[in-house]
Every structure is written in C-alpha cells, then in structure tokens.
Amino acid sequence: MIQSIRGFRDILPGETELWQYIEKEAISVFSDFGFKEIRIPVMEKTELFARSIGEDTDIVEKEMYTFPDRKGDLLTLRPEATASVVRSYIQQKIYAADPAQKFYTIGPMFRRERPQKGRYRQFYQINAEIFGVAEANADALLIFMLMTLLKRLQVTDIEAHVNSLGCPECRPTFRNALIAFLSDRAEALCADCTRRMDKNPLRVLDCKVPGCREAATGAPAITDHLCTECADHFETLKASLEGLDVPFVVDKRLVRGLDYYTRSTFEILTGALGAQNAVAGGGRYDGLIKLLGGPDLPATGFAIGLDRLAELVPTKAESLVRHPDIYIAALGEKSLGLAFQWICTLALSSIRAETDYSGRSLKSQMKRADRLDAAYTLIVGEQEIENGAAVLRNMKTSDQQEISLENLPKTLADIIGA
Ligand code: HAM
Numbered sequence: 001m002i003q004s005i006r007g008f009r010d011i012l013p014g015e016t017e018l019w020q021y022i023e024k025e026a027i028s029v030f031s032d033f034g035f036k037e038i039r040i041p042v043m044e045k046t047e048l049f050a051r052s053i054g055e056d057t058d059i060v061e062k063e064m065y066t067f068p069d070r071k072g073d074l075l076t077l078r079p080e081a082t083a084s085v086v087r088s089y090i091q092q093k094i095y096a097a098d099p100a101q102k103f104y105t106i107g108p109m110f111r112r113e114r115p116q117k118g119r120y121r122q123f124y125q126i127n128a129e130i131f132g133v134a135e136a137n138a139d140a141l142l143i144f145m146l147m148t149l150l151k152r153l154q155v156t157d158i159e160a161h162v163n164s165l166g167c168p169e170c171r172p173t174f175r176n177a178l179i180a181f182l183s184d185r186a187e188a189l190c191a192d193c194t195r196r197m198d199k200n201p202l203r204v205l206d207c208k209v210p211g212c213r214e215a216a217t218g219a220p221a222i223t224d225h226l227c228t229e230c231a232d233h234f235e236t237l238k239a240s241l242e243g244l245d246v247p248f249v250v251d252k253r254l255v256r257g258l259d260y261y262t263r264s265t266f267e268i269l270t271g272a273l274g275a276q277n278a279v280a281g282g283g284r285y286d287g288l289i290k291l292l293g294g295p296d297l298p299a300t301g302f303a304i305g306l307d308r309l310a311e312l313v314p315t316k317a318e319s320l321v322r323h324p325d326i327y328i329a330a331l332g333e334k335s336l337g338l339a340f341q342w343i344c345t346l347a348l349s350s351i352r353a354e355t356d357y358s359g360r361s362l363k364s365q366m367k368r369a370d371r372l373d374a375a376y377t378l379i380v381g382e383q384e385i386e387n388g389a390a391v392l393r394n395m396k397t398s399d400q401q402e403i404s405l406e407n408l409p410k411t412l413a414d415i416i417g418a
C-alpha cells in the first residue's frame with residue numbers, strides 16, 4: 001500500500017465542510033474590504049524565494065522543496081505566497097493602471113519543517129496583500145480585517161502582537177547595538193544563531209532554543225532605535241488600532257522569519273495550540289517590489305495558517321455536513337430506473353436525493369437511509385408503480401403522506417423545499 005508523504009495529509013469530508021466555511025467567510029470579509037482574488041502558481045524559480053525571503057533564513061536554508069526540472073532549471077514549491085504575488089504584480093504590470101491594489105489568495109504552501117501538531121510540510125494559507133500604500137493605516141486595516149474575520153468565526157483566546165522593524169536607515173544602528181549586546185553572550189547561542197550572528201542577528205530574538213531565549217533577555221528593543229519617520233509610522237499604527245478598538249500588545253521580540261519586512265510587523269498568537277502558537281503573521285515589506293525588479297512601491301500583507309485556524313474555530317464540522325433531503329428506496333427494475341431519473345432531476349432543484357443503484361433489500365436500503373440521516377424517505381416498489389402513488393415519510397416527525405408518482409420531482413421539491 002502506498003502511503004502519503006510524511007507531513008502531507010488528507011483533509012477528508014467531515015473536515016472539509018469546516019474548511020469551506022472558513023474560506024467562504026474569509027472571502028466574504030476580504031471582499032467587503034475591497035480585496036480581489038489572485039491565483040498564482042504553486043511552483044516558481046528558486047531564485048524568487050531565495051531573493052525575497054532571504055538566503056539566511058530557516059525557510060531558504062533548510063525548508064524549501066527545491067529540485068532541478070528536466071532541463072536543469074532550479075524550481076521550488078512555494079514556501080509562501082507573498083513573493084509570487086509580488087512577481088505577478090511586476091510581471092503583469094498591474095501597477096501601471098493603478099499602483100494601489102488589494103489582493104487575496106488561498107492555497108497550499110510547502111516547507112520541509114519537522115512535522116508535529118499544527119505544523120505540516122504541506123499546509124494552507126489565506127493571504128492578503130496591499131500594494132502601493134505607504135501609510136500605516138494600510139497596516140491597521142489589515143489587522144482590523146484579520147481580527148474581524150477571527151471574530152466572525154468566533155475564535156477566542158487570541159492576542160495581536162505588533163512591532164516595528166524599522167527601515168534600511170535605522171535598522172543598522174539597532175543591529176550594531178544588538179550585536180554588541182549578544183557578543184558578550186555568544187557562547188550561549190545555538191549553532192544556527194552563532195553562524196548567522198553577523199548577517200542576521202535579529203534571528204536570535206526569534207530563536208526558540210532555550211539558551212538563545214535566555215541570552216536575548218534584556219536585549220535592546222528595536223523600537224528604541226527607530227528613526228523619526230519609522231517612529232511616527234509606528235505611532236500612527238498604534239493610534240489607528242486604538243481608534244478601531246483592536247486590542248494589541250507591543251512585542252519587541254517579534255521579528256518574523258522572513259527577511260523582507262520593514263516597519264510594521266504583527267502576529268496573531270493563541271494559547272490554544274501549544275508550541276505552534278502563531279495563527280497568522282505579516283507586516284510591511286516596502287523594499288520587496290523594487291528588489292524583485294519592479295517600481296519602488298510600498299507593500300504590506302499577512303497570511304493566516306488555515307490548518308491552525310481550523311483547529312481554533314469552535315463550529316463543529318458535523319453541524320455543517322449536508323445530509324440527504326430524501327432517500328428513495330427502490331425495489332425492482334422499473335423502480336430503480338425511475339428513482340435514478342428522479343434523483344438527477346431533484347438535484348437540479350437543489351434537493352439532495354440518494355437512492356440505491358443495485359436493488360438491495362428494503363431492509364438494507366432503509367438502514368442506509370438511516371445511516372445517511374436522510375430527512376425523508378420514499379419507498380417505491382412494483383405495487384406503488386401500479387397504484388401511481390407512494391408514501392413519503394418525514395423521518396423526524398414520523399408523519400406520512402401519500403403522494404402521486406406523476407410529476408414526483410416537482411411535488412417533492414415543493415414539499416421539501418418548503
Ligand atoms: P509566516 O509567518 O511564515 O508568514 O506564515 C504565516 C502563517 O502560516 C503562520 O502564522 C502559521 O499559522 C502558518 N504556517 C507557517 N508554517 C506552517 C506549517 N509548517 N504548518 C502549518 N502552518 C504553518 C508568511 O508566510 C508571510 N508570507 C506572510 C505575509 C504575507 N507577510 C506579508 N504578506
């Protein structure tokens with residue numbers, strides 16, 4: 001028996017109903033905020049991700065599914081969507097008509113992380129990105145929209161964490177202060193952090209290894225090193241969130257695992273998922289469009305982890321499962337043929353009808369009707385065909401009524417539809 005790949009899983013009926021419900025709510029909320037859907041490929045040239053996410057990140061260093069195709073081009077299954085949305089925005093010159101654009105995209109991402117609860121190698125994200133708006137209100141709008149969706153899905157036990165990562169002007173000052181602080185504690189750092197210390201010391205603030213966490217205690221805060229423009233930008237973000245009644249905490253250790261971020265960064269954390277506590281993450285990436293060869297335009301966005309969100313939504317998938325409206329138990333060749341025609345016709349009126357294709361015994365058909373939790377049953381045998389009528393039974397109330405077989409789909413649609 002061939003098994004699925006480790007870290008890749010099937011989302012089955014009974015669960016997919018909940019996923020569809022979440023996706024439907026997300027699309028509804030996002031479109032109310034003016035976001036349009038963009039669909040992008042699941043595979044891109046490796047270079048796109050290496051340049052966007054950064055060579056010295058965990059994702060690019062050790063988590064990408066990269067392989068040469070038959071012509072030798074290096075390709076990668078997307079570990080995230082932002083780089084591809086930016087690539088598309090530049091390649092399709094979407095900015096030419098109007099640089100200010102709002103997109104959302106939903107789909108699978110691939111990272112070769114160690115699988116555990118809430119962490120998969122194929123996982124799903126709901127992304128939202130705003131291009132061409134530099135003001136902090138775009139970041140506030142994203143966080144407000146994200147919290148609105150979570151509220152609509154009745155997700156509780158969440159906290160919005162925000163921080164600013166500054167810009168290429170002010171970050172070097174902070175980096176130097178951080179390197180100076182960490183160099184006194186260098187021997188306590190894990191191998192990854194030691195190696196990346198010079199190029200990417202901010203990683204240490206995000207490292208989960210206990211030694212690194214301890215070494216970073218009391219580290220300088222980036223918010224104390226922001227230039228005037230970045231500090232003002234961050235103040236505006238906080239004031240806007242307060243104005244929108246969005247509760248948040250300023251988290252000076254929030255640095256994110258991707259290198260493209262500037263200024264606002266945020267994460268939605270939950271206490272309900274154990275170690276994998278980030279439900280969503282995002283921030284501003286003002287330099288990325290230019291870095292990838294496009295115009296010098298600002299951008300900001302976020303991604304929700306759909307696998308994790310599905311764990312937090314209190315709605316039970318069972319309550320969303322659609323059961324048959326009617327089960328037609330058919331006995332004998334003629335009835336089987338009629339029942340088959342009826343179920344096809346009923347589907348056109350959005351009545352979900354089931355029948356048996358093989359003419360099994362009445363007892364086994366009624367058992368199946370019961371197992372499927374059909375709202376009504378109708379038994380049609382030779383006698384019923386001769387009489388031109390059959391008995392419709394409401395399974396909840398046990399009420400029975402005789403109905404004519406002539407124009408049966410219409411009669412059923414009238415009764416059940418009502
Ligand atoms: P990220 O923080 O790497 O950001 O991922 C966003 C969310 O995806 C995480 O908060 C988490 O819920 C989910 N996630 C990540 N890895 C896994 C995994 N292995 N298994 C299950 N869920 C996972 C980004 O990807 C950025 N592109 C977000 C963004 C959009 N920033 C700006 N625009």
